[in-house]
Amino acid sequence: MSFYSPLFKNYLLIVLSIVLLYASYPIQAKMTAVDKNSVAQQNRQSLNNKKLRLKPAPTASTSSRNHVIELRGKNTPSSQTVYSFIKKPTSPAALQYLPTIVAASKQWQIDPALILAVIHTESAFNPNAVSHADAIGLMQVMENGGALEVSQQLYFGRRIEREALFEPEFNIDIGTAYLHILETEYLHGIHSEKSRTLLAIAAYNCGLSNLMRYLSYTQSIQNFTKEMNSLNDEEVYFRLTQTLPIEETRLYVAKVMKLYQHYKKHLTNTL
Known part of the structure; x- marks a missing residue:
């Protein structure tokens, strides 16, 4: 067969096409892997773009990460904090932070009404609020609690400075990202969206380890998820607000949910 014959040219084109097809496959596979991680990368980039003041911290082990979840709340049931219910829970300060709340809502896929309810309950919209446990700012984020959890999962373990939490x-x-982590990383197995939100609210207050220990007498997320999925939304709410032996969290969940419904109603025509 001559090198210049039409038959040879056709044969050569077929061989080259096959080679190019296989050569491009790893690139396509790599792009697919990148696409799967694009959301996580965008979330990390959003923190980078804010030019936050960060300091290095050692990478946490699995056991220390489990401990981090406990740091948001107390290790034993307590009745020290009592939340008073507000008949007309409307705060002009909510409007001041609404653009930031909406941006965080879109970034982390958390209802803006829930973010407002948590801020209202945690700090009454006071950005300089500091609790006796050193929870800081609008969403009462703890440097060694929610902030550390977010930095480990979304910022490669770089620790966030305490002063930055007053911004x-x-x-x-950070507070909204922590709610996102609770819902999507730890409670993603909860079938009901409402129950998942209720449990995330409770965990935000007392810590997920404490919640599992006192609500379900387990430290296994699998066992906890299985038991919670056996309950309907009303039963989960009843347990969280009536039988959970941590009074602070019982009152916290009830208040946040009341404010959540209020803000859902009033934000309908605002957003």
Whole structure:
């Protein structure tokens, strides 16, 4: 067969096409892997873009990460904090932070009404609020609690400075990211969206380890998820607000949910 014959040219084109097809396959596979991680990368980039003040911290082990979840709340049931219910829970300060709240809502896929309810309950919209446990700012984020959890999962373990948590935009971003982690990383197996939200609210207050220990007498997320899925939304709410032996969290869940419904109603025509 001549090198210049039409038959040879056709044969050569077929061989080259096959080679190019296989050569491009790893690139396509690599792009698919990148696409799967694009959301996580965008979330990390959003923190980078804020030019936050960060300091290095050692990478946490699995056991220390489990401990981090406990740091948001107390290790034993307590009745020290009592939340008073507000008949007309409307705060002009909510409007001041609404653009930041909406941005965080879109970034982390958390209802803006829920973010407002948590801020209202945690700090009454005071960006300089500091609790006796050193929870800081609008969403009462703890440097060694929610902030550390977010930095481990979304910022490669780099620790966030305490002073940065007083910045309203950053505090809202970190607090909302922590709610996102609770719902999507730890409670993603909860079938009901409402139950998942209720449990995330409770865990935000007392810590997920404490919640599992006192609500379900387990430290296994699989066992906890299985038991919670055996309950309907009303039963989960009843347990969280009536039988959970941590009074602070019982009152906290009830108040946040009441404010959540209020803000859902009033934000309908605002957003």
